[in-house]
Amino acid sequence: MDDLSHMRAALALARRGLGAVWPNPAVGCVIVRDGRVVGRALTAPGGRPHAEPQALAMAGEAARGATAYVTLEPCCHHGRTPPCTDALIAAGIARVVIAARDCDPRVDGGGIARLRAAGIVVEEGLLAAEAEEINAGFFSRLRLGRPLVTLKLASTLDGRIATRTGESRWITGEPARRLVHGLRGRHDAVMVGVGTVLADDPDLTCRLPGYRPGNPVRVVADTHLRTRLTSRLVATAAHAPTWLLCCAGADSARRVALEEAGAAVLSVPAGSPGIDLAAGLRMLAGRGLTRVLVEGGAKLAAALLRADLVDRIVWFHAPAVMGGDGWPAAAAFGAGRLAEMPRFVRTSVTPVGEDMLTELKRAA
Ligand code: AOF
Numbered sequence: 001m002d003d004l005s006h007m008r009a010a011l012a013l014a015r016r017g018l019g020a021v022w023p024n025p026a027v028g029c030v031i032v033r034d035g036r037v038v039g040r041a042l043t044a045p046g047g048r049p050h051a052e053p054q055a056l057a058m059a060g061e062a063a064r065g066a067t068a069y070v071t072l073e074p075c076c077h078h079g080r081t082p083p084c085t086d087a088l089i090a091a092g093i094a095r096v097v098i099a100a101r102d103c104d105p106r107v108d109g110g111g112i113a114r115l116r117a118a119g120i121v122v123e124e125g126l127l128a129a130e131a132e133e134i135n136a137g138f139f140s141r142l143r144l145g146r147p148l149v150t151l152k153l154a155s156t157l158d159g160r161i162a163t164r165t166g167e168s169r170w171i172t173g174e175p176a177r178r179l180v181h182g183l184r185g186r187h188d189a190v191m192v193g194v195g196t197v198l199a200d201d202p203d204l205t206c207r208l209p210g211y212r213p214g215n216p217v218r219v220v221a222d223t224h225l226r227t228r229l230t231s232r233l234v235a236t237a238a239h240a241p242t243w244l245l246c247c248a249g250a251d252s253a254r255r256v257a258l259e260e261a262g263a264a265v266l267s268v269p270a271g272s273p274g275i276d277l278a279a280g281l282r283m284l285a286g287r288g289l290t291r292v293l294v295e296g297g298a299k300l301a302a303a304l305l306r307a308d309l310v311d312r313i314v315w316f317h318a319p320a321v322m323g324g325d326g327w328p329a330a331a332a333f334g335a336g337r338l339a340e341m342p343r344f345v346r347t348s349v350t351p352v353g354e355d356m357l358t359e360l361k362r363a364a
Pocket residue numbers: 024025026027028042043047048049050051052072073074075078079080081084102104107
């Protein structure tokens with residue numbers, strides 16, 4: 001086995017941590033001695049312990065003289081755990097292959113320098129693009145102060161999400177809906193607008209048995225705190241974290257009642273209309289979120305697109321046509337000219353059952 005396949009294995013491990021390790025990055029580490037894998041680990045749920053010390057513990061004495069493959073530069077700071085660089089040095093690792101550099105200002109090249117100073121051979125940049133994609137959320141939180149925002153839409157071919165009478169279940173098939181549960185599991189939070197809560201009463205949990213511990217945080221953009229106390233979201237707020245983003249002027253009695261039911265209510269500056277979404281996302285990052293999956297509805301989707309806050313789109317199209325009297329996936333946002341339209345770059349197209357999945361990212 002060569003460097004490339006060991007790093008691929010480390011990346012696969014790292015991916016498994018997505019959704020469970022915030023505010024930390026999802027890192028994978030594979031330790032190889034004489035061509036044999038002697039240790040492997042990923043960042044633990046909650047972000048600690050980091051990947052490296054766990055893989056080193058598994059390798060034990062076999063780590064001496066071995067190569068460590070890590071998807072992110074090992075940390076060199078004393079945070080809540082001792083530096084991973086020191087653990088690698090103490091274990092006698094001879095060579096470290098790193099995919100991407102950690103842009104956390106406490107690390108940012110410092111981990112590499114420290115390893116080299118200890119006489120370890122360090123190689124950087126193997127499969128860096130893959131590693132950067134895995135931690136795009138962590139990097140977004142550090143660089144932009146907001147989580148990575150992925151907009152998920154499920155519509156007819158003509159972009160409709162409900163009939164004029166409000167019927168919406170189900171437009172896409174079972175395989176697509178199962179895939180959405182996996183998608184939720186890989187995100188720190190799932191966010192919807194209050195209109196969706198009032199119309200669909202979703203519970204937004206990740207219903208895949210054994211898929212991951214805990215549920216993503218459920219976030220509702222709810223300017224006037226209209227989420228009902230009897231909604232499924234509030235009824236389950238004691239078990240699955242539920243955060244409501246409202247304006248300072250929202251009814252204080254409702255606020256108290258929602259908090260008593262277990263929801264967290266966050267006051268966000270006013271935007272036009274509703275809350276200032278950029279400020280709301282900054283608050284979510286402040287609480288540690290790195291990856292937010294937005295599941296509608298049409299108003300929230302339009303507001304985020306208009307504010308240029310959508311990094312990724314995951315769009316399921318069902319092979320059906322509803323016509324112009326159905327509800328559009330995104331509400332009007334007043335682009336009068338083609339040049340004002342947000343554009344995206346397609347990254348993949350995949351058939352999912354009868355439906356078609358298109359994944360896109362923000363145009364550079
Ligand atoms: C690693 N391996 O598996 C992870 C790393 O608060 P702390 O002490 O847990 O430190 C968090 C920082 O450590 C985080 O911002 C990132 O720079 C790094 N995460 N580093 O060597 C890992 N998860």
